[in-house]
Amino acid sequence: MGLFSKTCEYGIRAVFYIAQRSHAGYKCGIKEIAEQVNSPEAFLAKILQQLSKAGLILSAKGPNGGFYFDEKGLQQPLSAIVNAIDGNDIFTGCAMGLQQCSGHNPCPLHNEFKKIRTQITSMMHTTTIGKFNAQLLKGQLRLDK
Template identity: 50%
Template sequence: MFSKACQYGIRSVIYIWKQSLNNNKVGAKEIAEHVDAPEPFTAKILQELVRKKVIGSMKGPTGGFYVDKAHEKFTLKDLVVAIDGPGLFEGCSLGLNQCSETNPCPLHTEVKVVRTHILHMLTAKSLKQLAEEVESGETVLARFI
């Protein structure tokens, strides 16, 4: 459902939140290791998320990536849009220019229902709430082999 960049970004930001809940900043190498992602690609994604203010970063020996009160409002939707753009939520699923409510493509009505469900799923909880679920053991962030 999500691009590889988006998958890495979601896992990375949840990991950053989990660490920030314990007042820790983390580097790209540690993040990549813990979310099973390539370090250079992860670093690129993280820099983009810093640029879009979804996460913060600080340079220096005590630096790293972090989140704080300023980032509490962000949801998965914000993260998906920051990485992949708004395409999941808008535009014709068949790529037609004239698709609209008054001029629907053959998939318009069904896709609208699916998008509504996806939008709810991606906005129901903040990224902080997802990290708290991982921290409490309610959910997991690691892949099992």
């Protein structure tokens, strides 16, 4: 079980894969990305279209087309991916999904979850898409299960 929705998990894995492959100007096709991140191709195509429309990844059509990043794109925070796919609930929402949860009206998990949520929010806002490229290229990190 992951922290994010399945849609967001596929999106994050795909973004890391595309970022890794973009280092030499390579553009990735949807079939390649889906195979490498163990995602259903049609489902991933919709996710990547959503990320492309949000301006988070670049795409080019044609025989040499595909998805890719430029240097500016690699500097975007991971939180931008999550926001584009799942919205900002993970950064602001209640652990139990209660709409009225707040400091004045806390759920049973509020105080402890708030600490964890703050750490996750900080990490996702300060970590860039390109941060892990060197380790991915060396095979020190994995994107498949």
